[in-house]
Amino acid sequence: MKRWFDSSRYSMRLVVVILLCFVAIGNTCADSYALIVGGSGGDAAYQSKFEDWGTRLQRALIDIAEFRETHVVRMMENIKHGTQTHCVSTIENLKTYFDQTAQKITNDDIFFVFLIGHGSYLREISKFHLPGPDLTAAELNTFLANVNAKLIVVVNASSSSAGFINELSGLRRVICTATHNVNEINATEFMEFFLCGLEEGSADQNRDERVSVLEACRQAALLTEQWYGEQGLLATEHAILDDNGDGLGTRLFVQEEDRDPSALASHSNLNEDGAIADRCFIKEFSFPPAVPRELIDTYLSLMNQIDDWKRKKSSMEVDPYYQELETLLIEAAKTNRAIKRHFANHETSAQ
Known part of the structure; x- marks a missing residue:
């Protein structure tokens, strides 16, 4: 008793x-690498939105999470003068990145991939839209197979992104998608609130001066859901996360009345999604x-x-x-x- x-x-x-x-207490001692890919906007409004998100994410990773500036590469639809860390988001440039830059990543490092844009699912093929040929989930999986990182984190903030989990899920991988299934085809707002969590500090939910992948993604999902409610809209995106390798994923935010008590709860069971993401940090302690x-x-x-x-x-x-x-x-x-x-x-x- x-x-x-x-x-x-x-x-x-x-x-x-x-x-x-x-x-x-100072500058970080760990090495993290990030690839930010802004896809094809389709019109001027989305081109501007994706450019803004990509630029803000780059600054947040460098200024807030203290990534080394040379470790953050941003590829966007409209970059006129390419450099080693800024270039157009074509499939050719992605191949070059994974053939060259990604080879510098060691098994002590964490590698992040952020996809910002539109996606689609047709004939059982998930795609992220790029200028020119699109990037399929299978192609990205092939690229990632050659990255020798301790952990690989992919945040796909595009529409119909859930299909990427089926392809990318695996050992030492954390995959977050903005949509719960491939039928959530509307443009997403997830990345806006992912950024808000980092920029405003609300992603550090336990106030320990670190931001885990789970905290950042869960906060983004919560803020996204709240935004739809404030706009008087029915949410058309529901983010999920997979890190146990089963290729299924678990909802990051569920209304209290619909909540499964076992899902993303205590993380004490390593078979549940969230256990690895809870120990993988976008922003680490610094020394x-x-x-x-x-x-x-x-x-x-x-x-x-x-x-x-x-x-x-x-x-x-x-x-x-x-x-x-x-x-x-x-x-x-x-x-x-x-x-x-x-x-x-x-x-x-x-x-």
Whole structure:
């Protein structure tokens, strides 16, 4: 039987420790790469919208998520003067990218692909529309097969995008699509709210100074649903996510009365979608370059242990749960202080 628990015993100490742990501390040490592909707009209004989304996403990844500028490549429909990180979104340029640039990605890195535009599904073939020949889901899967990344994340924000999950789903892959099925053929708004979550900070739902793929996509799905309601419209897109390799996907936002309690819930079952996306970060903790690698590894390991422990809360007695959580948080706070102390000493000696 669970005994009565006085939460005040731990609450104040936990608050202090959490504040010590979750402090941003400098430039990121991890390498992430991103390919942003803006498709064919079809008319001036959509061309302008996709260009805006592509440009904002590039800036968000570099300025907010702290991707290296040379690691973010943007391909759009209307780029007059191509460079290594800006070029026209043709199938030929995509092939060149995957033949050359993508080969620099190692199995320690995370590779992100963002598709912004229109899509379609015909004769069991899913396509993303490009200037000239379109990109099929099967072609993208072939490209990705040659990328030696720790994790591959694909966010397809186009109409009829759900069909890409069937082709791309697999080991060490996180796939998010703006639509729940290929019959959701209307132009989507998902990318607008994906960007809002990053730009305004609301994607960091647990306020730990990181933004996971699951947080970013779930927040985008929620804001998209709210936008349709505010406009007095029936939502014509319902985002899904797949990261367990079954090729099916799970809805990211479901009205409370329709919610399946097991879907994207605790992430304690690794067979459920969301477990990997919850541990894959668009925006990671950041550290000054002078901090020793072993200190960073210790801190990240402790933060992962804290995340794992929190997932056990519903199945544990209250007292043992908070005792161990406090222990882990204190160790993380001590390591955080050591990192900041090392950085301060380095800065002083450099003056």
